[in-house]
Amino acid sequence: MTASPVHPSDDKLGSDFAKLARSAKRAGLLQRRYTYYAVRIAINFLLLAAGAVAFVLLGDSWWQLFTAVFFAVMFTQFAFIGHDAGHRQILNSRRGNNLVGQLHSAITGISYEWWVGKHNRHHANPNHEEEDPDIEIAALAFSHEQSRTKRGLLRWVAKYQAFLFFPMLLAEAVMLRARSVQAVLRREIESVKLEAGLLTAHILGYLVAVFLVLSPAKAVVFIVVHQGLMGVYLGCSFAPNHKGMPVLAEGEKLDYLRKQVLTSRNVIGGRGVDFLLGGLNYQIEHHLFPGMPRPNLRRAQPLIREFCTRRGISYSQCGLLRSYAEVLRHLHAVGAPLRHTR
Template identity: 65%
Template structure:
């Protein structure tokens, strides 16, 4: 494990401009269309293989394995949607949006709603009252949030480290529900078009499941699919910021330090790159959100060296250590509630 989280400080804002020049000179902001064509093509083939297996297996409990498989593949689709949302794939906003909406239709998650939420997160990572990713009813990320909980949510916060994995099982359903709610309230762009795409997704998905499987198998297929997808999504995003410094509401910090000090990288090689969809380079991604995913690996040593030169704490650890870090933080945050029991 390297890097120790430190309290963020306000300093000059020219450091990021210096780093950005290095990154641009290295050509790391250039599009990687060939990579994305191959990645999207591979995902489509994997999903098609799952569909074929689903039809061939038919009415059997072995389909629960298919449900888990489809969940994993569709999470890879979600990673592509994430990259499209950051304009990493194509040069034009429209082209990236088309890819994003298409992938949202496959996953069943509103692309338009997610873009708004994720943009707020990138602008204010780990900032109280500004980052939606640390404003989650069922979890507390600071002692202040924990003691403010009431009723059942307070009990959950008390034991949130133990309940973290079960809570992640609901993540996919919660994301879909939040997106549907935003669409119904017309809080996203192209709401009518996206609503049609998501209705189409729901119609095809439920028809296929209940047509091929018995009612009991169909219901359990849906549960397993969404539980696995929720855990996969949660375990991909949780290591990135949870347990890192939380900035008080209104605190002014320059862009480079705001992004670096609140983020954590995950080491482990190319298998981790694939498993986490490039989100393991969270520091580089937050500094340069439109950098194509395959370029993040090349940017990492440049950013780390730059941060070392500027005495900016750069945090990275293994995937196992990151999960332990998150659980320790959640356990510590819930301590005041347990002490009052």
């Protein structure tokens, strides 16, 4: 099924985004996909359970490094569902989506409420120097303005950030959990007791299971491999979406449609990429309609691309490897002035 084309009458009423939204609604792209999510969630839990059984049966063996890789993939797939729940893509009610999100946060060990708050700020102002928390990273600079603020070790890291970017992703999953714990301890969220309980249950359950089945040395290696690869997977899923796209400076204003489209990049590559990146490869569509269910993004893509083309709005998309190349090229260019000064 393909999305309906833009209706001619839409060109006469409201803002550009209002016209696009009417076309998306008319095509049924905002309707919930209950069966899709029920099947997806069920498969994820079945695979996780199968991995847990394999983990116990393998016992104290170095073959467990393969299960560490498997769990890194599965935990990230659970994070993708948590992401969708945070945007209310799964169910109609806020409470229902929150329940799904909290359940998945218990698996990933990342505070659902803290992450949703941070992610919503990103969606409101993507790639904005002053207001997007996703480009407020101490060890990286995404604009020349940011690079000039770096001092000491952080300045050295920013100089060579293109070379250090992927290695630094090894710590991403651990940093997200550390920031989650920090948010609970600082009471930056409302559901402090619930989030504290979920994080505590995750950390204790994870460590007890790993050290109960594995010897201390193997347990440590298992944790390093699992957490490191999960961090890389998470980082590689989110990095192509905005990094290397235009960065908006303080005072720079765009309407909603252009702000979301011009700062986002799609990654093309078929259904394999859709699965690998959890639908985040349709970043333009997702940013325009955060509540659109994941399986509808593919259908929305031709409608939105045509709409942007008709209005002369740059619509960025490329393959997965090229997206990473563009990210690294941008980081290298931002760090160039630092490499040429003492």
